[in-house]
Amino acid sequence: MSHYPPNPPVLHSFPSSDLLMSSLASFIVKVQKESIDKKGRFTIAISGGSLPKQLNGLVGNPAVKWDHWQVFYADERVVPLSDPDSNHLLCTNELFNKVPIPKENIHTIDVSHLNDLEELSDAYEKELIKEFAQKDSARFPVFDLILLGMGPDGHTASLFPGHDLLADEDRWVAYLDDSPKPPPKRITLTFPVINHAARVVFVAAGAGKADILSKVLDKPEEGLPASRVRPVHPGQLFWFVDQAAAAKLQIPSSEFRL
């Protein structure tokens, strides 16, 4: 356990969602390069919802070394991978179908083999152990980067306000069958995993995120799930937001520069 307090979040606000998208792509490429130079691979967890669309700046980008990426999901809805609710399907349509990433580098949560929630989350934990435990021997996996979205209620991944899973301190992967946002059955990375990442990036765009963003950042004491993302030292939390989402914020922001 780290003895240092978490670093304060770094907020990057952009005048337009296009600038947000291109700066996010530059940031990801920079982190990818550092990770590959250091360890020969880049481990990333991606969310569903509005996030995959924001990754468009990676498409056709020659600096992205797709064969070095190991992609996991921050959360997944327990539906077939071909179901419109599947986060994997969304990421595939928005990104993976458009880039040369090897299929075996995308670690799906596939309900066609198992549909018992506990078995499914155990199987995903084993998939993470294969990638991380033998290589990094850490108590929790240390992702190079976790990309998160935030729902209008302040949930992130499939960690919802007031849910028992917010208190989970041991597991790497958890499941729920009572998600307030459909579909009800979901698998999610837990807070300890999210908070052990080297970097976590939240992306929030559009006026629809303005109220909840100001609650999450200006009133962290309310303990909304998105406010509980505070990577342990030396991990760093970043927010990439557009002006519309940032409209009601009190804390200062800076524009991202490489």
Ligand SMILES: O=C1O[C@H](COP(=O)(O)O)[C@@H](O)[C@H](O)[C@H]1O
């Ligand atoms: O249900 C989910 O919602 C969150 C937030 O989605 P957004 O559309 O409001 O950005 C998403 O990050 C998560 O992966 C997804 O399963």
